[in-house]
Amino acid sequence: MAEGRFHDAIARIDAFNAADPKRVSRAGGEVAEAVDYAERMSAWVAKLDPAASEALRLAVRAQHIGRWTIPRDSYPAGVAGYNGWRRALARFHAETAGRLMAEAGYDTATIARVGVLIRKEGLGRDPETQALEDAACLVFLETGFDEFSRRHPDDKVVDILKKTWRKMGPKGRALAAELVGSLAPDRAALVARAVAEVDAETGADQAAPRTRA
Numbered sequence: 001m002a003e004g005r006f007h008d009a010i011a012r013i014d015a016f017n018a019a020d021p022k023r024v025s026r027a028g029g030e031v032a033e034a035v036d037y038a039e040r041m042s043a044w045v046a047k048l049d050p051a052a053s054e055a056l057r058l059a060v061r062a063q064h065i066g067r068w069t070i071p072r073d074s075y076p077a078g079v080a081g082y083n084g085w086r087r088a089l090a091r092f093h094a095e096t097a098g099r100l101m102a103e104a105g106y107d108t109a110t111i112a113r114v115g116v117l118i119r120k121e122g123l124g125r126d127p128e129t130q131a132l133e134d135a136a137c138l139v140f141l142e143t144g145f146d147e148f149s150r151r152h153p154d155d156k157v158v159d160i161l162k163k164t165w166r167k168m169g170p171k172g173r174a175l176a177a178e179l180v181g182s183l184a185p186d187r188a189a190l191v192a193r194a195v196a197e198v199d200a201e202t203g204a205d206q207a208a209p210r211t212r213a
Helices: 003-017 033-048 054-062 079-103 108-118 127-151 154-167 170-180 185-202
Strands: 023-026 029-032
Touching: 003 033, 003 054, 003 079, 023 033, 029 033, 033 054, 033 127, 033 170, 054 079, 054 108, 054 127, 079 108, 108 127, 127 154, 127 170, 127 185, 154 185, 170 185
Parallel strands: none
Antiparallel strands: 023 029
């Protein structure tokens, strides 16, 4: 890895994300939500794949780059509108990351590979795409799940969790099971219910995430 080029690209991605107007609190003060998300993605991928490639490390850092610039309400309500919004975001994230990487001196092949990962192409077949998806699911459980789950009926929450669990690979599920132990008991119970239902549907015999007593 050309360390100078890599760190330059990471710095450009972080600087772009620092413009996110939404802030979150963490030790040491406030930080842009997009920066916090990107750093958490990097941390989870380091656990999922300590030998992660340069392309994967760049892709996870830029996976939600500039997300606030394309708000959900800029697309119609409903499933079709949501899917259109997600596709537009994936294109925007990949294109923005590619432009910043080019400015940092990256070649077209590496830029293209990062785009493939950000767009989550080959999910379930490409180990690096799977690692990125697992990291995204873990960040959701770590930072967004509690608030989301308290704003929606339990049945809807369980349905979302089932979809999330199905998309995760074995390494991601193992880390998620550990993470669930830090959730409030009522939230952890929803995860356990979702996992049990997925296992029942697939005939799997996996231990459900352990909840706190």
